[in-house]
Amino acid sequence: MRYLANRAWPVILIGVLGVAAAILYPKWRDASNRGGQTYAEPFRIAGNFYYVGASDTAAFLLTGPQGHVLIDGGLPGTPPLIMQSIAELGFKIGDVKVLLNSHAHFDHAGGLAELQKASGAQLWISDGDADIVAAGNGNASDPFLGPLRFLTYLTILKYPAPRIDHRFKDGATIRLGPIALTAHITPGHTPGCTSWSFPVRDGDRELLVVHACSLDPPTGLSFGSSVGADLGVGRYAEIRAGLERSFRVLRSLPADIWVTSHARQFGRYRKFLERTEAKNPVDPFVDRAGYLAYIDNAEAEYRELIGSR
Numbered sequence: 001m002r003y004l005a006n007r008a009w010p011v012i013l014i015g016v017l018g019v020a021a022a023i024l025y026p027k028w029r030d031a032s033n034r035g036g037q038t039y040a041e042p043f044r045i046a047g048n049f050y051y052v053g054a055s056d057t058a059a060f061l062l063t064g065p066q067g068h069v070l071i072d073g074g075l076p077g078t079p080p081l082i083m084q085s086i087a088e089l090g091f092k093i094g095d096v097k098v099l100l101n102s103h104a105h106f107d108h109a110g111g112l113a114e115l116q117k118a119s120g121a122q123l124w125i126s127d128g129d130a131d132i133v134a135a136g137n138g139n140a141s142d143p144f145l146g147p148l149r150f151l152t153y154l155t156i157l158k159y160p161a162p163r164i165d166h167r168f169k170d171g172a173t174i175r176l177g178p179i180a181l182t183a184h185i186t187p188g189h190t191p192g193c194t195s196w197s198f199p200v201r202d203g204d205r206e207l208l209v210v211h212a213c214s215l216d217p218p219t220g221l222s223f224g225s226s227v228g229a230d231l232g233v234g235r236y237a238e239i240r241a242g243l244e245r246s247f248r249v250l251r252s253l254p255a256d257i258w259v260t261s262h263a264r265q266f267g268r269y270r271k272f273l274e275r276t277e278a279k280n281p282v283d284p285f286v287d288r289a290g291y292l293a294y295i296d297n298a299e300a301e302y303r304e305l306i307g308s309r
């Protein structure tokens with residue numbers, strides 16, 4: 001009897017650990033799919049333009065009489081947060097007819113497939129990022145990963161691939177009823193990184209919104225020029241030329257309101273709080289100086305990076 005009990009302990013222990021793992025694994029997977037993102041209260045930024053993203057990975061809704069446009073899908077785990085936010089504002093996910101994306105990375109394209117399934121919307125992706133999104137492998141385009149490239153094929157870095165309905169080039173205009181967004185390809189961060197510009201009406205003024213794509217160089221560019229050069233001189237030069245052009249293109253846009261795909265960068269929370277004190281709740285978001293400072297800072301960091309080689 002005693003002998004049997006001693007033999008039973010490891011079995012019981014394994015059983016308990018197995019049950020614990022079965023309970024905890026889905027929680028861990030959900031948490032990593034959300035990448036630490038939490039709920040953020042959705043709100044109107046200006047006119048028909050709303051914030052519906054999570055605490056940092058952003059998503060935006062542009063509403064119209066013939067349907068809505070949704071920009072970015074967040075991580076694979078954030079669509080429930082985005083859909084909850086859309087519903088809280090009184091809109092229906094089924095009225096989203098157009099899905100757009102800033103760039104192909106996991107944290108902005110990861111939720112597109114689920115949002116597309118829930119809405120039936122048509123997805124538009126730039127020529128430069130389309131193959132990456134179609135493969136559901138957002139970091140595979142990084143030319144500087146070198147031997148670390150195998151990491152991009154691990155399932156945790158991949159995301160459910162959405163159906164791409166339309167591909168477009170620089171300067172394309174996407175329309176849905178009275179809504180019109182212009183695509184500015186601002187490459188560097190990804191080959192087809194897309195900045196969007198569109199007007200919104202706020203009372204009797206028309207404001208130009210610019211959704212600026214990320215300006216950070218791809219991961220490996222910071223490893224130094226020798227590594228960059230070793231791993232592909234052509235791509236290295238191409239990415240540098242792309243980024244330099246992107247700084248110029250963004251500076252040339254007469255943005256009144258600016259946002260980015262990471263909410264921290266454009267000061268979502270600070271501006272959200274400032275709305276309560278402001279005479280017009282739109283005013284904290286009218287921030288051309290902040291827009292130019294964002295581009296200046298990104299360019300200064302980039303110059304430091306390439307100057308140090």
Ligand SMILES: [Zn+2]
Pocket residue numbers: 103105189214
């Ligand atoms: Zn990115």
